[in-house]
Amino acid sequence: MRRGADQGPKVLESLRRSAKVALVGRPNVGKSAVFGALTGTYANVSNYPGTTVEVFRGRSRVGELELEVLDTPGMYSLMSITEEEKVARDMLLLESPDVVVHVVDAKNLELELPMTLQLLEAGFDLVLCLNMMDEAISSGVQPDPEALSRELSAPVVGTVAVKGEGIDRLKEAIARTLEGKEGPDRALPVRYPEPLERALEELERLLSRDYHLSRRAVGVLALQGDPEVLKALSLAEESYQRVIQMKAEVERRLGKEVSYAVAEALRARARELVERVIRASERRKRVLDRLSDLTIRPLTGLPILLLVVYAIYEVVGVLGAQVIVDFTEGYLFEERINPFLDSLFERLIPYPVIQDLFVHEHGMLTLGLRYSLGLILPLVTVFFLVFALLEDSGYLPRLALLLDRAFKAVGLSGRAVIPMVLGLGCDTMATIVTRTLETRKERIIATLLLSLAIPCSAQLGVIMGVLHSSAKALLIWLSVLVAVFLAVGAASKRLIPGGNPVFFMEIPPLRVPSPRNVLVKTMARVEWYVKEVVPIFLAASLLIWIGNLTGLFQALTGALAYPARWLGLPDEMGRVFLYGFLRRDYGAAGLYDLKEAGVISGNSLVVASVVLTLFLPCVAQLMVNYKERGPRVAAAIALTTLFFSFSVGWTLKSALEWLGVSV
Amino acid sequence: MRCPICGFEFDEGQSSSCGGCPLRGGCSLVRCPNCGYETPRDSRAVNLLDRIFGRKKGHDGA
Numbered sequence: 001m002r003r004g005a006d007q008g009p010k011v012l013e014s015l016r017r018s019a020k021v022a023l024v025g026r027p028n029v030g031k032s033a034v035f036g037a038l039t040g041t042y043a044n045v046s047n048y049p050g051t052t053v054e055v056f057r058g059r060s061r062v063g064e065l066e067l068e069v070l071d072t073p074g075m076y077s078l079m080s081i082t083e084e085e086k087v088a089r090d091m092l093l094l095e096s097p098d099v100v101v102h103v104v105d106a107k108n109l110e111l112e113l114p115m116t117l118q119l120l121e122a123g124f125d126l127v128l129c130l131n132m133m134d135e136a137i138s139s140g141v142q143p144d145p146e147a148l149s150r151e152l153s154a155p156v157v158g159t160v161a162v163k164g165e166g167i168d169r170l171k172e173a174i175a176r177t178l179e180g181k182e183g184p185d186r187a188l189p190v191r192y193p194e195p196l197e198r199a200l201e202e203l204e205r206l207l208s209r210d211y212h213l214s215r216r217a218v219g220v221l222a223l224q225g226d227p228e229v230l231k232a233l234s235l236a237e238e239s240y241q242r243v244i245q246m247k248a249e250v251e252r253r254l255g256k257e258v259s260y261a262v263a264e265a266l267r268a269r270a271r272e273l274v275e276r277v278i279r280a281s282e283r284r285k286r287v288l289d290r291l292s293d294l295t296i297r298p299l300t301g302l303p304i305l306l307l308v309v310y311a312i313y314e315v316v317g318v319l320g321a322q323v324i325v326d327f328t329e330g331y332l333f334e335e336r337i338n339p340f341l342d343s344l345f346e347r348l349i350p351y352p353v354i355q356d357l358f359v360h361e362h363g364m365l366t367l368g369l370r371y372s373l374g375l376i377l378p379l380v381t382v383f384f385l386v387f388a389l390l391e392d393s394g395y396l397p398r399l400a401l402l403l404d405r406a407f408k409a410v411g412l413s414g415r416a417v418i419p420m421v422l423g424l425g426c427d428t429m430a431t432i433v434t435r436t437l438e439t440r441k442e443r444i445i446a447t448l449l450l451s452l453a454i455p456c457s458a459q460l461g462v463i464m465g466v467l468h469s470s471a472k473a474l475l476i477w478l479s480v481l482v483a484v485f486l487a488v489g490a491a492s493k494r495l496i497p498g499g500n501p502v503f504f505m506e507i508p509p510l511r512v513p514s515p516r517n518v519l520v521k522t523m524a525r526v527e528w529y530v531k532e533v534v535p536i537f538l539a540a541s542l543l544i545w546i547g548n549l550t551g552l553f554q555a556l557t558g559a560l561a562y563p564a565r566w567l568g569l570p571d572e573m574g575r576v577f578l579y580g581f582l583r584r585d586y587g588a589a590g591l592y593d594l595k596e597a598g599v600i601s602g603n604s605l606v607v608a609s610v611v612l613t614l615f616l617p618c619v620a621q622l623m624v625n626y627k628e629r630g631p632r633v634a635a636a637i638a639l640t641t642l643f644f645s646f647s648v649g650w651t652l653k654s655a656l657e658w659l660g661v662s663v
Numbered sequence: 664m665r666c667p668i669c670g671f672e673f674d675e676g677q678s679s680s681c682g683g684c685p686l687r688g689g690c691s692l693v694r695c696p697n698c699g700y701e702t703p704r705d706s707r708a709v710n711l712l713d714r715i716f717g718r719k720k721g722h723d724g725a
Contacts, residue, residue: 028673108670108671110670111669111670111671111697391667391702392667394670396667396668397668397670400668415698418668418698418700422700422701429692433701436698436699507670508665508668508669508670509670519706519709520705520706520709521702521706523706523708523709524703524704524706524709525703527706527708528692528703
């Protein structure tokens, strides 16, 4: 029975002998453990009609009362996106449970409570189950179920379902709710901004039917554009057109999408509740809270972002490239290790062709190891260090929120910041993570932008090393990348069919990074990089050696020298482009060599850096593009990046000449 | 562990599987079941230092 669901008076609950209870909650909150603890071992498993989603049903007993317990699939909010979420919502609406038990992870109340508020707003007779209370307490968070119960005007029970703790109290709370002894009529669980509240009042008056949810909840879902709710309204309500009109009006007055405003209001209310009901040991966060606000607001957030970018440049481009690489690559490899290896192999192996496999210009040891360990490893290490600091501080989700508006312009949502940021580590892995994006359109755009305009950590480090001597050069390179990102994204948004995504992400607290966490994350990434990069660089050197023997290498680099000449670059860039296709950072390292040898400098260096960054994705990324997006999209992305990189390079060269700019 | 992006607390065992990923099995990353962000699981070098200096493994979100 749902309060406010306009279903008529309650039946005499005390006379009832059986009732239906639905368990809802996010995935991985211990919902199945609660189900098991309530029902024992026996459960009836079946696919929900018309889907492949499994649904569990079991029986439980409280005194004389028999309970039918439904374990719904994981859901994050009443706005359903995935098939599982749709099934969970259908079960809530169509199976008419007498009580809904919202199972939440007690450690993550701020993330969990927005859905609790939605369920209360929808009018369900709700019992909130704070599961995994033991973990919450041991991690320093101590939710107070009684205080939360008072705040929500709904029963709240703490449990440790895997140990069966609190299950009897949960059963009692369910029974009391069924008897109508719990959950008096409550005030609105959440209030939205005024324009939205006024629209909801009008909508509640306009709706003429019952929808298994309170009218307010139907209104909130409709104004957020929930497709199923809108479809139902279009079939049943004469005022449907007015609903559509109201959505546009409210969004114009709010200056943002309704879904965004709803998410903000729910999050703010959840934060307020958490402040009141958690006896947390960490109450020293006033300064960090203020700083957190500054990072999110555009006026202060963008300068902070520029400061962060500048700090990355100082650490990677100056400390990494000028100090550390000068020592590891310039002194250790060039002056000590390589001359020693050259003379050793010349003495040991009498055949120059075999010597070339290991040493000299393209040798596996003198080139492969020099690039991977002498040049790239120090750069990625300092980059990973900065990245781990940002990651552990909680800055990245704030960046997502800050960039949400800009990302919308390119057909993405703030959620896409996750793969984009991961792309700064490795674009190949990040492409796999694009699966988590909401729409197909968003996944294609993110894959394209990752292939085109997001340099991986090693490439980024080396490019910073290449351009570190001129701030102007670095600024031009960065500006071109940002412009390409925005222009290509905006064009893709128009050209690729499909709806635009909605973004909602909870923001964890900003915190002072833990030195140990930063160390572990940095070292773990360095270990992963060494494990991956050294064998690949050795293999690349082997391929180049074979290519040199067969003449294929010369033919390919010769062919790639033509577009290089067209861009006013030296012929040697043909070889660098080929390296870049084998691996992005390998190409960047080749460019570093040319710059150190004095073959390329000034404007040509900036043009070459831009082309190399935008150039074809490396072999590994191409394969993942193919696997994730299919052959047509992967081929289209490869061709686009190939031609686009040279075109942008030519445009940049011409623009610099025309403007008389030299770096 | 705690996801550095969305703050979700989860056990490594809860990490959603990475079905279809070519690096499955040999990958040292843990994926947040809530938002999909990937973060390194552990560092062998740091573990080695821990063993040498006798420090117990922490559980502070790393």
